[in-house]
Amino acid sequence: MPSKLPHQISSFDEYREVYQKSVTDPESFWAAEADTFVWRKPWDRVLSWNFTDPEVKWFSGGQLNITENCLDRHLAERGEQTAILYEPNEPDGKVVKLTYRELHAQVCQVGNALRELGVGKGDRVCFYMPMVPELAVSVLACARIGAIHSVVFAGFSAQALADRVNDADCKVIICSDHNRRGRKNIPVKEVVDEALAIGCPSVETVLVHRNTGEDISWDPSYDQWYHEAVERQDANCPAEVMDAEDVLFILYTSGSTGKPKGVVHTCGGYMLYTAYTFRNVFQYSPGDVYWCTADIGWITGHSYILYGPLLCGATTMMFEGVPTYPDAGRFWQVCEKHRVNQFYTAPTALRALMARGNEFVEGHDLSALKVIGSVGEPINEEAWEWYHEKVGKGKVPIVDTWWQTETGGIMISGLGGLSPQKATFAGYPLPGIQMALVDKNTGEELTGNPESGLLCVKYPWPGMLRTTWGDHERCQKTYFSTVPGMYFTGDGARRDENGMYRIVGRVDDVINVSGHRMGTAEVENAIDEHPLVVETAVVGYPHDIKGQGIYAYVILAPGEHDHERLREEIIETVRQEIGPIAKPDKIQFVEELPKTRSGKIMRRILRKVASGETDGLGDTSTLLNPEVVTSVTAGRL
Ligand code: WT7
Numbered sequence: 001m002p003s004k005l006p007h008q009i010s011s012f013d014e015y016r017e018v019y020q021k022s023v024t025d026p027e028s029f030w031a032a033e034a035d036t037f038v039w040r041k042p043w044d045r046v047l048s049w050n051f052t053d054p055e056v057k058w059f060s061g062g063q064l065n066i067t068e069n070c071l072d073r074h075l076a077e078r079g080e081q082t083a084i085l086y087e088p089n090e091p092d093g094k095v096v097k098l099t100y101r102e103l104h105a106q107v108c109q110v111g112n113a114l115r116e117l118g119v120g121k122g123d124r125v126c127f128y129m130p131m132v133p134e135l136a137v138s139v140l141a142c143a144r145i146g147a148i149h150s151v152v153f154a155g156f157s158a159q160a161l162a163d164r165v166n167d168a169d170c171k172v173i174i175c176s177d178h179n180r181r182g183r184k185n186i187p188v189k190e191v192v193d194e195a196l197a198i199g200c201p202s203v204e205t206v207l208v209h210r211n212t213g214e215d216i217s218w219d220p221s222y223d224q225w226y227h228e229a230v231e232r233q234d235a236n237c238p239a240e241v242m243d244a245e246d247v248l249f250i251l252y253t254s255g256s257t258g259k260p261k262g263v264v265h266t267c268g269g270y271m272l273y274t275a276y277t278f279r280n281v282f283q284y285s286p287g288d289v290y291w292c293t294a295d296i297g298w299i300t301g302h303s304y305i306l307y308g309p310l311l312c313g314a315t316t317m318m319f320e321g322v323p324t325y326p327d328a329g330r331f332w333q334v335c336e337k338h339r340v341n342q343f344y345t346a347p348t349a350l351r352a353l354m355a356r357g358n359e360f361v362e363g364h365d366l367s368a369l370k371v372i373g374s375v376g377e378p379i380n381e382e383a384w385e386w387y388h389e390k391v392g393k394g395k396v397p398i399v400d401t402w403w404q405t406e407t408g409g410i411m412i413s414g415l416g417g418l419s420p421q422k423a424t425f426a427g428y429p430l431p432g433i434q435m436a437l438v439d440k441n442t443g444e445e446l447t448g449n450p451e452s453g454l455l456c457v458k459y460p461w462p463g464m465l466r467t468t469w470g471d472h473e474r475c476q477k478t479y480f481s482t483v484p485g486m487y488f489t490g491d492g493a494r495r496d497e498n499g500m501y502r503i504v505g506r507v508d509d510v511i512n513v514s515g516h517r518m519g520t521a522e523v524e525n526a527i528d529e530h531p532l533v534v535e536t537a538v539v540g541y542p543h544d545i546k547g548q549g550i551y552a553y554v555i556l557a558p559g560e561h562d563h564e565r566l567r568e569e570i571i572e573t574v575r576q577e578i579g580p581i582a583k584p585d586k587i588q589f590v591e592e593l594p595k596t597r598s599g600k601i602m603r604r605i606l607r608k609v610a611s612g613e614t615d616g617l618g619d620t621s622t623l624l625n626p627e628v629v630t631s632v633t634a635g636r637l
Contacts, residue, residue: 003286005279005312006036012418015431022431023459029432030058030462033272037311038073039064040241043268049460051487053472054480056460057245058269065239066248066271067144070310071104072239078286079104082315085289086133087334089180089321096133100313103137106230108237110141113229117205119172121146121240124250126170127296128152128161128192130179131320134209134226135296136306138174143248143267146240150250150262153297154179154186156579158194160260164252165195167262168469169202174226176211182325189216196222244268250469251299253405254519255478256490256509262469263299263405270303270408271311273463277409277430278308281399282371283416288341289368291317293331293349298516299405300375303463304344308409323349328356332364332391342416343391344373344401348514350383351545354390361390371416373399376515377547378503384423402426402503404489405517406479408463411435412501425502434459437495438483440507452494454507456486509603511540511548516581520603523550523584526577530570532557537593537601538584541610549585551610553632556589563589586610586637592628594620609633 009015022029027046034043043062049055074083079101086096098106119125125142127149129135135151142149150168152161165173173195179186189208196203208216209226242248248270250262284290290309294300296318309316317338323331323345331353335343353360372392379387379400388398398421401413412435414420414427421427429435437446437453446453457464464487468475482488492504506512509520520538527536535555543549554570567587574582594602608617614633620626 008279018431037069058462059244062244063241068239074100074313085317087319105235106137107140108235109230109233110138111144111237112233119147124148124168124170126150126165126173128175148247158191162195162198165200172205174207176209177216178212178214182322242267254517263465264467269462273409274303274308275311279312281413282342289315290342291340292344303409328353329360332361336364339368342371346376346515347379347383354386369396375401377512381423400426406465425500450497455489455491455493456483514546526574530573539607539610551586552584553590595624597624
């Protein structure tokens with residue numbers, strides 16, 4: 001087997017050269033990448049775009065099916081190679097290895113089962129499942145038949161699930177009976193039943209995968225067993241021929257206002273972008289074992305457990321468990337067991353493991369590691385150093401990858417082992433990516449170095465979102481109106497004297513809790529559901545393990561209240577409205593919230609109080625009620 005994949009950069013000088021070419025003539029650059037894939041029909045036009053409406057089309061007229069590129073294309077050369085390596089929750093549980101040939105056959109069977117259920121091109125299928133091979137198989141099966149997948153992280157509540165199912169009018173939900181995560185047993189099907197009880201009129205079938213075999217309730221009018229529907233199917237399933245710009249999937253993510261929005265990705269551009277970034281950032285070589293610890297419920301799992309690796313013919317691991325079960329050595333034990341070559345995780349996991357002590361990592365043989373990666377939130381210096389020293393033994397390169405659900409794939413990152421690295425800096429933009437820093441007051445691009453400002457992108461890239469499901473105006477407003485003519489990321493960033501980027505964090509009302517994006521408005525709306533809550537303001541504050549914690553200021557209805565009990569009830573309300581990941585870490589009851597004369601909550605002050613920066617609150621004299629600052633500060637938790 002050749003040791004290098006097509007279009008794989010192999011030195012930093014080459015990166016500079018390729019980058020220059022990619023921005024001088026983006027269309028030729030991406031067309032050459034597209035040429036490495038199998039198309040049913042070649043494209044007529046590489047790119048047409050404007051960032052005003054916005055409208056972006058890559059490879060118009062081209063036709064393909066992404067699963068033919070993930071699976072069929074590899075059968076001749078690596079049919080017997082492991083495609084998916086599954087490591088279960090229990091260390092002594094059964095490892096599953098699916099070769100490309102087996103994965104292809106299973107995807108076809110599920111594709112046929114879905115077709116039999118009346119699912120066709122453009123129909124939406126929702127997933128609410130743990131990290132088991134059947135999830136990967138059936139997500140790919142959707143893509144096979146041209147159905148649009150919408151994976152909902154299985155930690156979301158019934159209400160959150162129902163909201164997402166209804167926003168996309170999903171026809172089918174695929175779920176499991178129960179799910180084991182660490183020591184927890186999660187009744188997955190029960191949550192789906194609750195969502196249906198809330199009301200999901202578009203759902204015709206719930207396809208239930210038997211995972212743990214425990215009892216579940218059953219309604220024969222819509223419930224069907226996955227194995228019964230799948231077993232009898234043929235292992236050949238002709239792939240639906242898709243236009244490059246047909247929708248591949250929807251993935252919901254939080255913003256600064258309202259309900260989560262469905263980010264839409266399309267077939268052609270997403271395909272080449274995830275493959276290109278995977279092979280370059282991780283410097284994957286044929287035969288390597290690659291492990292990304294994310295959940296497929298997030299974009300990281302879509303792009304870098306499934307599509308990117310499979311498009312490159314990689315062996316990609318899926319892990320059902322958690323980093324701390326049965327103990328804090330689990331990640332390292334798994335790396336040793338499977339001789340993992342590329343390992344990709346989140347800073348929050350590193351901080352949690354770091355806090356448990358070095359003995360858990362020190363005993364393990366991590367000598368197979370060639371590249372280790374970080375994603376999801378800024379990595380602080382201490383966690384970076386620990387990763388570098390304890391996991392990378394001071395010599396394995398770290399890639400700090402900055403990107404977003406909306407970008408489809410990695411945008412700013414080192415290329416494993418090739419690029420200069422600097423703790424807490426994500427590094428340079430990948431080829432084809434034209435970043436900009438913009439002055440937040442003047443809206444002008446800042447071209448010098450060093451500089452800091454709003455992080456934007458000036459030119460389209462194939463993996464970018466095309467719209468938000470059912471609401472194109474929201475896409476325009478959220479991403480293309482802050483800085484006219486550019487895509488605005490929501491992040492602030494700094495560029496050093498050498499042009500390396502450091503992501504400072506969100507500049508909007510989005511907080512990042514353990515690498516999960518949370519809209520403060522969304523959490524406020526959930527808290528407001530409690531009958532005794534009059535008004536709420538939610539902000540983020542620095543948290544040692546989670547990166548950011550959730551701090552809620554709550555005004556209660558008049559009267560005597562048992563604050564401890566109310567705290568518990570409020571937490572329970574949030575758990576039901578969104579899920580455990582959105583639970584406030586601190587709830588402070590206040591009489592009033594600091595407001596401007598126009599009635600807007602002064603979040604700047606609340607953020608400072610929550611972070612303990614009570615000395616530098618700035619000018620509060622313009623407030624409608626400056627006196628409340630004193631009582632809010634005094635009551636700080
Ligand atoms: C937000 C996107 C993209 C995968 C997982 C998160 C933050 C992401 C980094 C990084 C600093 C980062 C940003 C971004 N973020 N990666 N390497 N350094 N910040 O996806 O849920 O869409 O969140 O995560 O603030 O905007 P997401």
